Amino acid sequence: MSTTDPMYYWDYLGLDEVLGSQRLVSGSGGREPAHDEMLFVVTHQAFELWFKQILWELESAIEDLAHEPVPEPLMGQVVHRIERIVAIQPLLVQQFHVLATMTPLDFLDFRDELIPASGFQSVQWRLIENRMGLPPTQRLRILGASYTSRLSEEHTRRLERSETEPTLLGVLDAWLARTPFLRFGDFDFWAAYRDVVETMLERDRRLIESNPSLDEVVRRQQLDAFETSCRTFEPLFDREQWDALRAQGKRRLSQEAFLAALLISLYRDEPALHLPYRLLTALVDLDEGFTAFRNAHAQLVHRTIGGRIGTGGTSGHEYLQAAARKHQVFTDLFDLATYHLPRKELPALPEDVREQMSFRYVD
Ligand code: HEM
Known part of the structure; x- marks a missing residue:
């Protein structure tokens, strides 16, 4: 496409790549694809796209809040962007309900072919957790191993780098500690x-x-x-x-x-504290939204694989429920x-x- 060509919807959105990326393992080697694998793949991809958007907003909120002092117009922007993530979160929970229409038997048609891959390896999810401010020392360990233990070297390096980057909790702490009042x-x-x-x-x-x-x-x-x-x-x-x-x-x-x-x-009724109070409320909503994501995922896992271990090797829904409690970040605000x-x-x-x-x- 030359630069003088008119904009074309299909190309602008890169739909060759996006819609050409649903490769079903169950259909390989001349076998019949498992019907529900398409839903499984599309749902995961939709999650990863939303994770990308969430990281986009989260990183920008961290950058804005890291200013010392934070210029007033940026404060409104930080709150607005966090509230946008909060608006996205119910979609994530809703997507789990859609995926729940894949019954345990439907999943068994292709589950074993996924081993050892798992959402446990979702690098974007780990980036979200790290940039929120979940320290590696607070994470549940799986058989004594780090959360990066099942990732490629490149992804491990990326996550280790993110552990050293500013977090939303960290910049919030510095901003609060400077409160003049x-x-x-x-x-x-x-x-x-x-x-x-x-x-x-x-x-x-x-x-x-x-x-x-x-x-x-x-x-x-x-x-x-x-x-x-x-x-x-x-x-x-x-x-x-x-x-x-x-x-x-x-x-x-x-x-x-x-x-x-x-x-x-x-003293949230005082005018100067209206926006700071909205920020604190948005952060509570944000943390609660991720807990809702974790709980909805744990419920889906329970009904889909019962008490089995996960394809990633954890205890499955028990691990996920424990993580939902332990991996919350803004507990102090609650x-x-x-x-x-x-x-x-x-x-x-x-x-x-x-x-x-x-x-x-x-x-
Ligand atoms: C039927 C559908 C699903 C099942 C049975 C399932 C199962 C599991 C299990 C058992 C784990 C724990 C790690 C392991 O042992 O594998 C896990 C982790 C995870 N899954 Fe899923 N999952 C499903 C759908 C999804 C979807 C749609 C997403 C969206 C991206 C997702 C994201 C994750 C994430 C981020 C983790 C890591 C959670 C943590 O360590 O706190 N899963 N999944």
């Missing part, structure tokens, strides 16, 4: 929040201690449970405890970043709700801080 003039959010929490906890303790309807055994049990819930607040005010939890992988964000996220979620206070108990923001957080339009 944590300490602002005379206002120290940390100290003000701590005062309110201590007063609230003291009040709750007294309620249990003076509740006339409790006998001594139940009162002791309730006080023990109460002490445990008090201890969940301690790491917020104690850097060493926080860092120890982080080292164990129980926290992913730095203490400053977590407190900034808490501030944003508590945990923020543990530390929320009712609006009426929130430390009041000093007038100058509120002023800074409001939008004013001047002629």
Whole structure:
């Protein structure tokens, strides 16, 4: 095609390559193809195309959020692009429902010919996980082996490189930790929040201690449970405890970043925090969308191969269900709700801080 030829739909979309890429193994060697293998191949290819789009958006969001400081127009763009991924995710779940019309017997017509290939080798999926911020140390290991152990050398190198690239979790952490409102003039959010929490906890303790309807055994049990819930607040005010939890992988964000996220979620009604709050919500939606993908996949695997091991050699649906829980990345943002206070108990923001957080339009 010369450069002066008019644009042609088929060529623009590369449909020779795309539509010529469904090569069924069951039809090779002069054998009858298994009817459902076409659905199996097309579905996987459709997933990989969406993974490509997701990576496109994810990488751009990471690049934008990595600016120090992030220019205001880019913030809106980051949120918009993450929300686009969130809009794609239900399509992925829906595709699993389409693939579920391939029954276990239909799959057995060609399954053995796929061994040892598996979605476990989806390089784009691993890139998504890595760029989201899932560290290699937090991954489930399969018979002691790394997630790259079944990949070609080229793909292993590509993934190892991606482990060193900026992640969405990493740039979010740095952006949150720079939040100017944590300490602002005379206002120290940390100290003000701590005062309110201590007063609230003291009040709750007294309620249990003076509740006339409790006998001594139940009162002791309730006080023990109460002490445990008090201890969940301690790491917020104690850097060493926080860092120890982080080292164990129980926290992913730095203490400053977590407190900034808490501030944003508590004072989200202030105009300057509208967009930051939308970003945090979009990230919770994003993480939840990937968990929905993992759960829908695990369910499909259960109904299609039952308790068999996978073609990639894992325990199959059991492994996938465990991965759905363990490979979540933004768990800290889900945990923020543990530390929320009712609006009426929130430390009041000093007038100058509120002023800074409001939008004013001047002629
Ligand atoms: C009947 C259809 C399917 C079956 C029976 C199936 C089975 C499995 C199994 C058993 C695993 C665990 C690794 C192994 O031992 O092989 C796995 C992993 C995986 N599959 Fe599928 N799968 C199916 C469809 C799909 C589709 C359509 C996709 C979309 C790309 C997909 C993507 C993945 C991914 C990304 C993993 C790695 C998950 C992880 O390690 O967390 N699978 N699959």
